[in-house]
Amino acid sequence: MSALSGKVQTVLGLVDPDQLGRTMTHEHLVMGFECSYTPPPPGDEAVAENPFQMQHMHWLRQNPYSCRENLFLSQELSALRDELLAYRKAGGGTIVENTTTGIDRDLPALRQLAKETGVHIIAGAGYYIDSTHTEATRKMSVEKLTDSIVSEVLHGADGTDIRCGVIGEIGTCWPITESEKKVLRATANAQAQLGCPVIIHPGRDPAAPAEVVRILQESGGDINKTVMSHLDRTIFDEGELLEFANMGSYLEYDLFGTEMLNYPFNLKVDMPSDSQRVKTLAFLVKEGYEDKILVAHDIHTKNRLTKFGGHGYSHILKNIVPKMLTRGIAQHQVDKILIDNPKRWLTFK
Numbered sequence: 168m169s170a171l172s173g174k175v176q177t178v179l180g181l182v183d184p185d186q187l188g189r190t191m192t193h194e195h196l197v198m199g200f201e202c203s204y205t206p207p208p209p210g211d212e213a214v215a216e217n218p219f220q221m222q223h224m225h226w227l228r229q230n231p232y233s234c235r236e237n238l239f240l241s242q243e244l245s246a247l248r249d250e251l252l253a254y255r256k257a258g259g260g261t262i263v264e265n266t267t268t269g270i271d272r273d274l275p276a277l278r279q280l281a282k283e284t285g286v287h288i289i290a291g292a293g294y295y296i297d298s299t300h301t302e303a304t305r306k307m308s309v310e311k312l313t314d315s316i317v318s319e320v321l322h323g324a325d326g327t328d329i330r331c332g333v334i335g336e337i338g339t340c341w342p343i344t345e346s347e348k349k350v351l352r353a354t355a356n357a358q359a360q361l362g363c364p365v366i367i368h369p370g371r372d373p374a375a376p377a378e379v380v381r382i383l384q385e386s387g388g389d390i391n392k393t394v395m396s397h398l399d400r401t402i403f404d405e406g407e408l409l410e411f412a413n414m415g416s417y418l419e420y421d422l423f424g425t426e427m428l429n430y431p432f433n434l435k436v437d438m439p440s441d442s443q444r445v446k447t448l449a450f451l452v453k454e455g456y457e458d459k460i461l462v463a464h465d466i467h468t469k470n471r472l473t474k475f476g477g478h479g480y481s482h483i484l485k486n487i488v489p490k491m492l493t494r495g496i497a498q499h500q501v502d503k504i505l506i507d508n509p510k511r512w513l514t515f516k
């Protein structure tokens with residue numbers, strides 16, 4: 168039995184799982200998302216240059232990736248500190264910070280934020296999507312990738328002694344690239360060694376989550392300890408959703424607060440509203456999956472911070488939970504989604 172067994176690993180060290188409280192399982196605090204920059208619609212170039220004004224807030228909500236400045240959450244440490252203090256006040260206890268190699272993980276900043284706010288922060292090991300893999304990463308064997316991920320959990324990452332407490336978000340596209348497949352196999356190997364939680368960013372196709380699960384299974388991954396993120400923009404058909412749910416991973420709805428018409432990463436996708444997300448959660452609860460659901464906001468752009476008129480990290484606790492309670496999800500089921508399921512997932516075997 169390892170020293171991690173039965174514990175959760177935060178950026179400040181190991182904690183007892185009962186200390187976590189309400190947990191958002193997919194957020195970013197300090198990251199850079201330049202890899203997803205999308206040029207603005209024709210005619211909107213001037214707005215994109217100078218977006219942080221009241222009259223441009225709606226434009227930013229609709230076009231968050233078309234303004235470079237909006238993509239650097241890392242520039243907002245003071246606002247992030249205020250957000251975390253507000254999150255605690257709203258009843259939040261823990262945040263899983265999913266920033267991995269490729270999108271500017273900053274572990275010392277996470278440690279500082281955890282110290283200053285009292286929020287438990289759990290950092291992510293591993294690699295984001297293919298376009299952010301360096302040549303050195305692409306050349307690594309599965310064994311070397313496994314070693315690097317294991318080391319980030321056991322010894323610390325990015326030249327620090329700050330240890331990651333989950334593997335992920337591991338980035339994949341659709342179709343899954345060869346480099347991403349290697350990282351997935353390494354993730355499964357590392358999970359088999361460590362008994363740790365894993366979280367996946369699937370490609371934007373309904374077939375993508377199941378394909379990731381198959382690759383992880385082939386390499387000995389523990390699907391019961393794996394989260395499939397971003398289901399809100401990935402699987403829409405109820406039958407397909409139940410088929411995927413039956414594969415055994417946690418089912419994460421983590422784009423609460425994001426309501427946009429033209430989703431630039433896949434124009435075929437109709438991004439759901441928060442009301443539609445709650446309806447899907449109620450459906451999954453009715454179908455018996457209340458022990459598998461997780462929720463979050465996946466904040467990764469500045470406009471979603473309350474400083475810039477956004478919903479912030481407390482939106483689920485303040486606005487979505489009351490809505491869930493009026494839509495057939497009972498308080499004890501809400502508690503499972505916010506407390507018990509994250510705790511079970513995050514505890515090392």
Ligand SMILES: CC(=O)NCCS(=O)(=O)O
Nearest residue numbers: 368397400422432465467
């Ligand atoms: C940071 C990140 O990967 N966010 C996911 C955004 S997406 O639109 O759900 O792919």
